Amino acid sequence: MATQDIPQDVGGGRASLFYDPKVRGIFFQILVVVALVAFVYWIIGNTVENLKRANIASGFAFLNGRAGFDVSDTLIAFDSDSTYRRALLVGFINTLVVAAAGIVTASILGFLIGIGRLSHNWLIRKICTVYVELFRNIPPLLVIFFWYFGVLSVLPLPKESIELPFGSFLNSRGFYFPKMVWGEGSMLVPVALLLGIAMSWFVARRAKQRQMATGATFPVFWTSVALIIGLPFLALVATGFPLSFDFPQKSTFNLTGGLQIKPEFLSLYLALSFYTAAFIAEIVRAGIRGVSSGQSEASAALGLRSAQALRLVVVPQALRIVIPPLTSQFLNLTKNSSLAIAIGYPDLVAVGGTVLNQTGQAIEIVVIWMVVYLGLSLITSAFMNWFNAKMALVER
Amino acid sequence: MLSSHIKKTGNSLEKTEKGSWVMKYIISGILGAAALGLMATAASAGTLEDVKAKGFLQCGVSTGLAGFSAPNDKGDWQGLDVDFCRAVAAAIFGDGTKVKFTPLSAKERFTALQSGEIDMLSRNTTWTINRDTALGLNFVGVTYYDGQGFMINAKKLPGVNSALQLSGAAVCVQTGTTTELNLADYFKANKMEYSPVVFEKLEEVDAAYDAGRCDVYTTDQSGLYGIRLKLSSPDDHVVLPEIISKEPLGPAVRQGDDKWYHIVKWVYFGLLTAEELGITQANVEEMKASGNPEIKRVLGTEADTKIGTDLGLGNDWVVNIVKAVGNYGEVFERNVGQGSPLKIARGINALWTKGGLQYAPPIR
Ligand SMILES: N[C@@H](CCC(=O)N[C@@H](CS)C(=O)NCC(=O)O)C(=O)O
Numbered sequence: 001m002a003t004q005d006i007p008q009d010v011g012g013g014r015a016s017l018f019y020d021p022k023v024r025g026i027f028f029q030i031l032v033v034v035a036l037v038a039f040v041y042w043i044i045g046n047t048v049e050n051l052k053r054a055n056i057a058s059g060f061a062f063l064n065g066r067a068g069f070d071v072s073d074t075l076i077a078f079d080s081d082s083t084y085r086r087a088l089l090v091g092f093i094n095t096l097v098v099a100a101a102g103i104v105t106a107s108i109l110g111f112l113i114g115i116g117r118l119s120h121n122w123l124i125r126k127i128c129t130v131y132v133e134l135f136r137n138i139p140p141l142l143v144i145f146f147w148y149f150g151v152l153s154v155l156p157l158p159k160e161s162i163e164l165p166f167g168s169f170l171n172s173r174g175f176y177f178p179k180m181v182w183g184e185g186s187m188l189v190p191v192a193l194l195l196g197i198a199m200s201w202f203v204a205r206r207a208k209q210r211q212m213a214t215g216a217t218f219p220v221f222w223t224s225v226a227l228i229i230g231l232p233f234l235a236l237v238a239t240g241f242p243l244s245f246d247f248p249q250k251s252t253f254n255l256t257g258g259l260q261i262k263p264e265f266l267s268l269y270l271a272l273s274f275y276t277a278a279f280i281a282e283i284v285r286a287g288i289r290g291v292s293s294g295q296s297e298a299s300a301a302l303g304l305r306s307a308q309a310l311r312l313v314v315v316p317q318a319l320r321i322v323i324p325p326l327t328s329q330f331l332n333l334t335k336n337s338s339l340a341i342a343i344g345y346p347d348l349v350a351v352g353g354t355v356l357n358q359t360g361q362a363i364e365i366v367v368i369w370m371v372v373y374l375g376l377s378l379i380t381s382a383f384m385n386w387f388n389a390k391m392a393l394v395e396r
Numbered sequence: 397m398l399s400s401h402i403k404k405t406g407n408s409l410e411k412t413e414k415g416s417w418v419m420k421y422i423i424s425g426i427l428g429a430a431a432l433g434l435m436a437t438a439a440s441a442g443t444l445e446d447v448k449a450k451g452f453l454q455c456g457v458s459t460g461l462a463g464f465s466a467p468n469d470k471g472d473w474q475g476l477d478v479d480f481c482r483a484v485a486a487a488i489f490g491d492g493t494k495v496k497f498t499p500l501s502a503k504e505r506f507t508a509l510q511s512g513e514i515d516m517l518s519r520n521t522t523w524t525i526n527r528d529t530a531l532g533l534n535f536v537g538v539t540y541y542d543g544q545g546f547m548i549n550a551k552k553l554p555g556v557n558s559a560l561q562l563s564g565a566a567v568c569v570q571t572g573t574t575t576e577l578n579l580a581d582y583f584k585a586n587k588m589e590y591s592p593v594v595f596e597k598l599e600e601v602d603a604a605y606d607a608g609r610c611d612v613y614t615t616d617q618s619g620l621y622g623i624r625l626k627l628s629s630p631d632d633h634v635v636l637p638e639i640i641s642k643e644p645l646g647p648a649v650r651q652g653d654d655k656w657y658h659i660v661k662w663v664y665f666g667l668l669t670a671e672e673l674g675i676t677q678a679n680v681e682e683m684k685a686s687g688n689p690e691i692k693r694v695l696g697t698e699a700d701t702k703i704g705t706d707l708g709l710g711n712d713w714v715v716n717i718v719k720a721v722g723n724y725g726e727v728f729e730r731n732v733g734q735g736s737p738l739k740i741a742r743g744i745n746a747l748w749t750k751g752g753l754q755y756a757p758p759i760r
Contacts, residue, residue, distance in 0.1 A: 054510060055651040056532040068577045070592045080580035153607045157552070172608055173566060253553075253565040253611045254591070263609070264593075344595040344604075350571070353596065357503045357572030360531035362510075 047363060062359045063088070069354060071346045073262055084355050091351030092372060098269055098347065099334040099376075105273035106333060107326075110280025115310075117285050128281065135278035140336050143275045147267035148343045158254050167247040169255055174262040176248035176255045183242030192235035193228065200224035264345035268337065276333045283325045287318035319391050327384035331377050338373075348372060443515055443649070443656035444488070444708055452494045455481035456514035459499040459598055462622035463732040463740075464520045464540075473497050476731040477518040479721040480539055480647055484516065484663045487713040492720025503572035503596055506531050509650060516660055518647040520616060522574045533648045536661040540646075540732075541744045541753055543639035544578050545617035547624060551632040553611060559638040563588035568601050568610035570594075575615050578641040602626060616643045621738045655708055662707055666714045668756035669694055670723035672747055677722035680715055694759050703759065714759075724754065 017023050051058045063085040070080050074090050075097065116128035135143065153172055156162060161171040168177040182189075200223070207218035236243065248258030291314050299309035340347035349369065356365040447453050457465035457477055465475040482492035498514050509517045510532060520542075521527075523535040546559050546567075556562070559582075569576045571594045583590050593610045595601045605613045606627050613620065617639060624630045647664070649657050670676075673691055675683050684697050692698040696711030704711035721727055725747075732740045746752025 053652060054532045055529075056510060057530045062530075068580060069571075070576075070580045070590075072592045072594055080577075080584060149603075149607075153604075153609060157608045159552075251564055252556075253562075256564060341596055342600075344593060344600065346594065350594075350596070353503055354571045354576075354594075357506065358526075358577070360506055360510075360527075362507050 051363070056360060058361070058363065060364055062361050062364070065359070067355070067358075069358065071351060072344070073265060073346050084359065087351050087355055088348065088368065091346055091348040094340075094345065094351075095334075095337055095347040095349075095372075095376075098265065098272065098340070098345070099337050101269050102272035102276065102333050102337065103330050105269070106276035106280055106329075109273060109277035111284050113277060113281035114284025114288070117281060118288060132278045132281050135275050136282070138275075140271060140275045141339050141342060144267055144271040144339055144343060147270050148263065152263040152267055158250065161250070161255065167245070167258075169248055171255075172263065173254055174260050174266065176258050176260050178245040178247045179257070179259045181244045181246050183244065185239035186242045188235040188239055189232045192231040196228040196231040199231075200227050203227070262345075264340070264343050267343055268340050268345050268347075272333050272336055275336070276329055279329050279332075280326065283322050283329065284318070287322035288314060290321045291317045316391075320388075323384060323388045323391060327381055327388075330380055330384070334376055334380065335373065443653050444659060447488060447515055451489075452496050453481060453485045453488065453516070454496050454498060454514045455484070456498045456500045456505055456508050456517040456519055457481065458519045459501055461520060461598065461619055462625055463618065463736060463738045464622065465497070465499075465518070466622075474731065476540060476727060477520060477647075479727045479731060480518045480664070480667075481516070483667060483717045483721050483727075484660055486716040486720035487659065487663050487666070487709050490710065490712070490716045492716075501572070501597055502570050506533065509533065509648065512650075515656075516647055516649050520619065520645045521648060522616075522643045523646050523648075524574060527648070532651045534651050534657050535646050535648045536657065537664045538644040538646045538753075539664060540618065540644075542616040542618050542643040542645050544575055544614060544641040544643055545620050545639055546636045547613045547620045547633055548611060548636065549608075549632050550634045552608070557636065559636045559640065560586060560588075562590065562612055564590070565612050566591045566593055566610040567612045567614055568593045568595070568605045569614055570598060570601050571596050573615070574641070574643065579614055582640045598623075616645065618645075618732060618738070618740060621740060625737055659707060659709065662759075663713075663717060665756035665759065666694075666717050667721075667724040667727065668747065668754055669759055670714060670718050671725040672749065672756070675714075675718055675723060677718055677726060680718045684715065 048058060064083050066080070067082050067084050067087045068080050069087075071078055071087060071090050073094055075093050076086075076090060078086055078090050113128045113131055116124050117132065119125050119128070138146075152174075155170060155172040158171050158173055161169040161176075164170055166178065168175065170176075200220075203218075203223055204220050207220045211217055246257050248255040248260070295313055295317065296306075296309050299313045300306070304312065337347055338349040341350040341353065344350070352365045352369055356362055455478075457473065457475075460466040461475070463475055465473060465477040468474050478497065481495050481497065485495040486492035488494075498508060500508050500514075500517075500519060505517055505519055505521065506527070508514050517533075518539075520540070521535075522542075523538065527533050528535060546562065548556055550556075563583075567579060567590050569579055569592060576592070576594065579590075579592070590612075593604060595604060601613070602623060604610060613623065615623070617635065620635050624633050624635070627633060647660055649660055670680075673683075673688075673694060675691065675695070680695070683691055684695055686692065686695075686697075689698070693701065693703065694714050696704050696713065696715065701711050704713045707713065710716070722730070725742075728742065728745060729735045732738045733742065742750075742752060744753045746754065748755040
């Protein structure tokens with residue numbers, strides 16, 4: 001790019017094209033691209049040739065074959081008659097679920113702890129500091145083992161399950177709770193929920209406009225709560241409670257019925273959340289510290305209470321500092337989710353490994369792994385960049 | 397309870413110390429793939445020449461399955477599969493100690509062989525058509541005829557005495573095995589439900605089963621006996637009578653090197669033939685003086701014999717094998733039979749002359 005600033009006639013009009021920095025730049029760029037393509041082409045050709053020589057099948061056709069194995073945690077229908085492709089999809093969805101759940105929990109936890117570290121209360125401050133120092137300095141795999149072997153596996157066996165309220169149970173096989181069985185007409189409930197959310201959003205917008213114009217405030221929060229909980233409840237009443245529960249029950253081996261969250265998922269989810277929260281707490285603290293104290297003082301001078309100042313003045317400015325490093329924490333969490341393999345949670349790496357072994361298609365599976373993790377990372381960064389740009393515009 | 401818990405935590409600490417083996421696994425997968433990609437286009441020398449040049453045999457074994465391949469208190473590898481590696485080393489070098497072992501999980505074993513990390517695989521591996529074809533391997537024979545079984549804790553599950561009563565159970569199984577495939581087939585065929593609890597490492601499956609994470613442990617029946625010995629209270633556990641599959645376990649080599657394939661295959665037949673002819677570690681020296689033409693042929697004492705050299709070895713190859721590890725029967729009894737804690741009967745692994753399946757083509 002810098003070459004554009006250089007006058008075109010350097011070296012005089014008659015000088016050979018070779019001395020034109022722009023031409024030369026383009027020439028070398030083309031050369032690098034050609035070399036790269038040739039290199040990749042050579043690698044691929046060589047690989048295919050070698051696989052053929054070793055009599056190892058190659059290509060992605062194996063994905064349509066019958067998997068033949070079962071997967072412990074599946075959110076979409078899957079059994080041993082499904083294809084390898086579907087097995088990989090199951091693993092991919094499991095990765096997404098644990099990463100998404102981890103990101104949400106880690107963010108909330110990290111945010112609270114980060115603010116806690118700045119609290120005026122000595123005890124809260126110390127507890128938060130200890131938390132951060134503890135979890136930041138332990139390798140994530142150890143945190144996973146802590147939850148899996150240290151906490152969840154010492155729970156009692158199914159026969160001596162701990163009974164919890166609402167017909168739930170806790171034992172070393174996981175957490176069991178009643179499954180909601182929706183009857184006829186229950187479609188109205190999610191519709192009402194969506195309606196409630198839409199209306200809340202609308203109310204919030206109007207309230208803001210009104211406040212801008214007249215200065216009068218409106219209890220947006222409580223109105224939203226009423227709408228989002230009240231409307232679905234009304235829908236339930238109107239349709240005559242078409243809801244029943246399937247309770248977990250003890251049987252010969254396990255509890256049957258209801259829904260089960262397995263210890264493998266729980267350990268991984270808790271470990272990733274707790275581990276990443278420590279880093280997010282530090283980022284949040286740095287972000288808040290990065291907003292000059294003049295801002296809070298000015299807010300106080302304007303008569304805002306300290307909670308209000310935090311919410312309306314400090315946090316929005318802190319977010320700008322927080323988002324870029326937060327993105328890399330989200331990416332780390334997603335990548336760390338591949339530690340699942342250590343405790344047998346069937347994420348993409350674990351299921352992919354099984355497929356790799358059963359089919360022997362090492363190169364294909366490694367390519368799938370790389371493409372998927374790269375894709376996830378790029379999508380996350382793209383979203384966070386967009387969010388960052390949006391936040392940056394709000395700056396005044 | 398407390399002490400077992402401490403033991404477990406110690407275990408996991410140890411695992412982490414070894415470095416993140418998850419990363420190691422992924423990296424080894426990638427390296428394996430890369431190795432396949434980058435193998436020089438020039439034809440590599442034969443495996444026998446490579447092994448001779450190195451001065452030792454690199455043999456892939458399990459990470460620790462009692463009776464087949466597991467390090468003893470002193471850290472020396474022991475077991476039926478291990479002794480087979482030693483037999484191959486003895487046939488090549490006349491010295492059964494010229495072998496190095498690579499412990500491999502079920503999932504790592506084939507990539508390790510394909511990429512050339514090991515010269516041969518001798519790790520309770522089931523011979524299947526898929527492995528023989530799509531995976532580019534060649535199985536040399538069946539060193540142990542096995543079948544898949546189930547183990548339960550009889551104390552916790554009194555009244556369960558058949559695998560057909562297992563519907564609804566949580567089943568611990570190691571990934572990357574024929575075991576997990578047979579398991580799915582068996583429960584499907586019998587219209588039973590189960591929830592798989594799947595781990596990659598043997599020690600994780602063992603720990604999970606011992607801690608009660610699952611009701612049932614399934615793998616090759618011989619493996620169950622070996623694993624039971626390591627549980628916290630072995631006597632509480634019983635192996636159910638059902639055998640749900642055929643698991644012919646045997647050593648494998650890469651395709652494309654017939655000479656090497658023949659050597660490994662005939663070492664196996666050599667072990668069997670020695671037993672058939674009554675040649676043992678104790679009497680092999682005396683046997684060399686035998687006038688029996690068959691024994692002379694096998695031990696290479698026949699005048700101007702070419703049997704060993706045609707194979708690419710010395711003519712005393714069987715002598716070396718038997719001196720190093722004994723004959724097949726001795727290897728069996730020492731590692732999994734009456735001379736071992738496993739006390740497995742010869743059963744179908746007896747010689748064909750004794751009603752078993754072990755049978756070697758003639759050495760002539
Ligand atoms: N024979 C089966 C299963 C062999 C197998 O891996 N069994 C397990 C459980 S007994 C084992 O030996 N693991 C030892 C290890 O991972 O090191 C196969 O070839 O797929």
